[in-house]
Amino acid sequence: MSDEQLGYEQARDELADVVAKLEAGGLSLEESLALWERGEALAKICDRHLAGARERVEAALAAADKDDKA
Numbered sequence: 001m002s003d004e005q006l007g008y009e010q011a012r013d014e015l016a017d018v019v020a021k022l023e024a025g026g027l028s029l030e031e032s033l034a035l036w037e038r039g040e041a042l043a044k045i046c047d048r049h050l051a052g053a054r055e056r057v058e059a060a061l062a063a064a065d066k067d068d069k070a
Contacts, residue, residue, distance in 0.1 A: 003045060
């Protein structure tokens with residue numbers, strides 16, 4: 001599955017796994033850097049999903065406010 005197809009929950013769970021591996025230590029510098037880069041990519045995916053959800057909530061609240069005023 002490509003990164004673009006990852007859902008929020010999938011990206012979040014994989015990010016949690018990356019963090020756990022980095023916190024556990026015992027990795028080579030290259031392995032740590034690769035995990036860090038993957039974590040950064042996953043965090044960006046999560047941010048995009050959250051931004052989209054925020055936009056949908058704001059649009060729904062604006063529509064509800066407009067209906068209340070009509």
